[in-house]
Amino acid sequence: MKISARNILPGKVVSIVRGPVSTEVTLEIAPGVQITSTITSTSAQALGLKEGVQAYGLIKASSVMIGVDD
Template identity: 85%
Template sequence: MKISARNVLNGKIVGIVRGPVTTEVTLEIAPGVQITSTITSNSAQSLGLKEGGVAYGVIKASSVMIGVDD
């Protein structure tokens, strides 16, 4: 797999919540560290995602904002 994004995190699929339009996929990228993505249900089906499987979280953003409470 070759992509332009520099932040590619491989992990184990630990959760899938399927909906009629979107599916929420949770990856464990390190012990106790999880990331969650919402993708189309069609994409989840075509990728053959299943709990316990391996997938990549690809993060590409033009900006990252940081905030704190007053």
């Protein structure tokens, strides 16, 4: 697999919440560290996502915003 994203986070699928249009997928990328993504349900099915399966979180953003409390 070759992709242009610089941030590739390998992990294990720990939760899947399927909906008619979108599916929420949670990956555990380190002990106690999870990331969640919302993808189309069609994509989730095509990828064969199930709890316990190894997958990658790919993050590509043109900007990252930083904020602080007042």
